Amino acid sequence: MGNPKAFLEIHRQEAGYRPIHDRIHDFGEVEQTLNTRERKLQASRCMDCGVPFCHWACPLGNKAPEWNDALYKGEWEQAFRLLTSTNPFPEFTGRICPALCEKACVLNRFNHEPTTNREDECAIIEAAFREGYILPRTDIKRNGKKVAVVGAGPAGLACANALNQMGYTVTVVEKNEAAGGLLRYGIPNFKLNKAIIDRRIRLMEQEGIEFRYNTPLPIPPREEGIDAVVLATGTPTARDLNVPGRELKGVHLALELLSQQNRVLAGMEFTKNERITAHGKDVLVIGGGDTGSDCIGTAHRQGCRSVTQIEIMPKPVEGPDDPQNPWPNWPRTLKTTSSHEEGCTRRWNVNTLEFLGKDGKLTGVRVQDIDWQPASPSGDGRGVASPLMVEKGQPYVIKAELCLLAMGFLKPQHPEYPENVFICGDAQNGASLVVRAMASGIETARKVNDYLTK
Numbered sequence: 001m002g003n004p005k006a007f008l009e010i011h012r013q014e015a016g017y018r019p020i021h022d023r024i025h026d027f028g029e030v031e032q033t034l035n036t037r038e039r040k041l042q043a044s045r046c047m048d049c050g051v052p053f054c055h056w057a058c059p060l061g062n063k064a065p066e067w068n069d070a071l072y073k074g075e076w077e078q079a080f081r082l083l084t085s086t087n088p089f090p091e092f093t094g095r096i097c098p099a100l101c102e103k104a105c106v107l108n109r110f111n112h113e114p115t116t117n118r119e120d121e122c123a124i125i126e127a128a129f130r131e132g133y134i135l136p137r138t139d140i141k142r143n144g145k146k147v148a149v150v151g152a153g154p155a156g157l158a159c160a161n162a163l164n165q166m167g168y169t170v171t172v173v174e175k176n177e178a179a180g181g182l183l184r185y186g187i188p189n190f191k192l193n194k195a196i197i198d199r200r201i202r203l204m205e206q207e208g209i210e211f212r213y214n215t216p217l218p219i220p221p222r223e224e225g226i227d228a229v230v231l232a233t234g235t236p237t238a239r240d241l242n243v244p245g246r247e248l249k250g251v252h253l254a255l256e257l258l259s260q261q262n263r264v265l266a267g268m269e270f271t272k273n274e275r276i277t278a279h280g281k282d283v284l285v286i287g288g289g290d291t292g293s294d295c296i297g298t299a300h301r302q303g304c305r306s307v308t309q310i311e312i313m314p315k316p317v318e319g320p321d322d323p324q325n326p327w328p329n330w331p332r333t334l335k336t337t338s339s340h341e342e343g344c345t346r347r348w349n350v351n352t353l354e355f356l357g358k359d360g361k362l363t364g365v366r367v368q369d370i371d372w373q374p375a376s377p378s379g380d381g382r383g384v385a386s387p388l389m390v391e392k393g394q395p396y397v398i399k400a401e402l403c404l405l406a407m408g409f410l411k412p413q414h415p416e417y418p419e420n421v422f423i424c425g426d427a428q429n430g431a432s433l434v435v436r437a438m439a440s441g442i443e444t445a446r447k448v449n450d451y452l453t454k
Contacts, residue, residue, distance in 0.1 A: 040074065076128070149163075
């Protein structure tokens with residue numbers, strides 16, 4: 001620990017975002033970066049805690065105190081080595097991770113100014129690419145066994161990378177035209193530039209991993225010489241809203257908009273009838289999570305007239321502390337993203353009743369304010385009961401020509417597979433964070449190795 005008093009003398013400083021009037025006119029990344037001096041000062045705030053709760057909170061077990069100390073001392077290559085000893089893709093988590101480690105940071109408990117771990121790790125990995133610390137491994141000794149990874153999202157990529165480093169010959173099978181999964185087709189470019197994904201895929205290819213795109217996803221049979229299969233197919237089924245008027249033109253699942261916009265930016269063309277756009281429209285987003293936030297930012301960049309976001313659940317507590325989920329756990333507090341800052345009317349405790357339209361096109365959505373009341377204990381002997389939703393006031397209409405359903409994803413159900421088939425990431429656990437998907441991919445790679453080395 002280079003500066004034991006830094007956390008007392010230096011305040012947390014975030015890089016911040018580009019000005020709103022500038023960023024809403026393009027899909028460039030909104031987050032800025034600190035200069036090298038300021039970044040080192042932020043790294044110096046890491047306290048060398050007796051019990052580093054950041055280790056506990058991070059699904060990857062990142063060693064933030066170690067690489068923050070190396071960064072503060074200017075030992076960038078050492079910081080890179082320490083960071084990538086647990087995190088295979090810091091360029092992803094350094095941009096889009098909600099930083100569970102920061103909420104568990106002792107400084108967050110102390111003064112709500114945790115160490116800027118997420119920004120620090122992004123700075124470290126970008127310096128590593130810039131300075132040439134990252135080179136493809138050409139000395140991997142192959143063990144003669146082959147593994148197929150089905151799905152090239154964060155879980156599949158992490159699993160494939162780990163297996164490749166262990167010496168397996170890895171083929172990644174992907175149904176889409178490029179790798180990345182939701183990193184590429186769900187997360188907007190203003191949060192993650194897709195050139196960052198391409199850079200990593202090129203490196204993985206140089207290290208011997210084969211990618212097959214636009215390929216159906218059956219399980220490759222043993223006759224093809226595949227010793228094990230990993231299913232990393234994510235959660236492809238979005239939660240829908242089956243209320244009257246769902247068939248109207250203008251009602252879409254969130255990923256229909258987000259994936260199409262990302263493909264447009266990649267050069268793909270769509271007909272006028274195929275194109276989903278918020279240009280000149282009043283937009284309603286149903287769902288209060290990160291996907292809904294991404295829809296808001298995308299709608300602004302497409303030139304919408306207005307955006308409203310509704311959520312059926314109550315408004316979260318306006319932190320920084322969450323009495324129901326205290327430190328070092330993740331606080332379920334109100335989150336305001338860069339997209340929300342760009343302009344959005346937000347409402348909670350709102351239930352959707354009906355989509356309204358004219359000539360087959362959406363014109364508005366009829367909704368109802370509600371309250372949640374605690375239910376009396378059930379009679380099953382366990383005291384388990386769900387809260388009751390009760391109506392509040394009269395239904396009303398929110399004007400909208402485009403409605404985006406961002407209500408999460410359904411956990412996949414799997415049949416019984418042969419013993420050489422493994423499942424990881426969201427395909428196994430249901431929709432979650434990119435960092436958890438990566439951790440699951442790495443753990444699954446270890447299970448595959450244990451199985452194949454019995």
